[in-house]
Amino acid sequence: MTQGAGELDSLVRKRIRALRVAQGWSLDELATRARLSPSSLSRIENGQRRLALDQLVTLARALDTSIDQLVETDTDDVIVNPMIDGAHGLMRWPIKAEPGMTVLRQRITDPPPDNPARMRAHPGREWLVVLSGVAVLMLGNRRFRVEANQAAEFPTMVPHAIGSGGGPCEIIGIFDREARRGHEPDKPAHSESD
Template sequence: MAVGDGELDGLVRGRIRALRLAQGWSLAELAGRAKLSQSTLSRIETGQRRLALDQLVDLARALDTSLDQLVETAVEDVVVSPMVDSAHGRLRWPIRAEPGITVVRQRVTAPPPKRRDRLRAHPGREWLVVLSGTAVLVLGERRIRVETNQAAEFPTMLPHALGADGGPCELLGIFDRDARRGHRIDPADHRR
């Protein structure tokens, strides 16, 4: 999916705001950490001020991420259907796992949020496998239905949220180290 200049601009502004909110920081707190005025940060988030590279570097550092992650545009298809391993009678999901992942079984009952300010963004990658029901993954402006036995993989720098559609759903959430920090998951509390 190609991202135009206007879309990239909006994506970066949304990530800055979502990362700030995920940390629980006010405009004043992030502005202080990034050595910007509160009004400048507000205008950056709302699109009333042009994005400047030096400010993006300072904001990325203050938000504990890299400039590359802040401006990443690669958005691939996120839903992965299972592969049937007939010889062993199993379903397999081809995800690119890495060391240090945490797996959490979750029951989701609430629908996904309708307001963009409820979306979160943070460094890392997440995967999910829907065990039962239907999940709705919100990635920026996209709403993606993930059905039973389907999986999804996405970079968590995209503002995102998860909800259930038509009743509860059960899923496995899989988080790399950065995503785990973004959700404040303690791996000692969950089975791997």
Template sequence: MTQDGDLDGVVRKRIRGLRVARGWSLDELAARCYLSPSTLSRIETGHRRIALDQLAPIARALGTTLDQLVESVSDEDVVIRPERDTVRGVTTWLLTRDSGPNGVTVAKMRLTKPAGEQRVHPGRDWFTVLSGAVELRLGERRVRVEAGQAAEFSCMVPHAFGSLDGPAEILCILDNEGQRTHLHSH
């Protein structure tokens, strides 16, 4: 089967799966997207080609986007590979592929070096320590944040964080400025 055929089948399964997950009959979804139930049935079963002018209203009725309905199904959509920065002693797993609501990024980070140069940027950062201990430097303050604890702070205060007493892992939520500052090499 061709890649287009594979995607076509995936889109059909997504339409049916979303409809069933909402507890809607073919009649209910058909009424919401202004198609006949028989047309929608033939789309779901593969007995009719899906036209773009049909797909957009179906996506809207199902509360999703056209992009989400037709997105790729490769392993790249599933596997999150680490990005290593050996100079800074940081390995990062981006848990959000695109900025989430309000432009935030969620990342898991493994820190192996002490806090580096302090930086300032707009916004707020938040992290929780999964293992080990982290030193959070806020201006002249040095705050120890241990496994099971979290920190939230204004990024307008000069700040940096790094491992303390060995490697540490954190889960962090960063805004766009925080992502540029903390997740990319300097």
């Protein structure tokens, strides 16, 4: 999507105002955080004052965001198509908002391993959402039953495995960058239940 300079300028001003309002801040509060006068900030938001690069940097910091996020214009790829891993029967969706995060949809038919040696541990964090059936999440010596429409979040440094709880289940797993590395195909293979 290509935008002219005027459209981009207007978009950035709207984002600044929207982020301020979302934080529940008045013009005075954001102006104080950004070391601007409230009248200058008001004129920036309303397009009555030129928005200088140094002000953009200061406002991005004050709003706890980045310049990239304030000026990003690419909204063409709102829909994300899955990548199919036919060999393992998996679908993965890349998440743009968090670099390195991965979403995985999986059908699990096997129970979790009984042998703790088959559980994996690696850096990172994972989230699990059960779409249908019942999943069993093994975390160290603990066993959790996760039913349809329930979710679990756990650090992956704890030895873990996921299996079905008495019949097929479908799950969505979300992996941060470190956890994803622990599940990459060139690593020792997870069983279908992890």
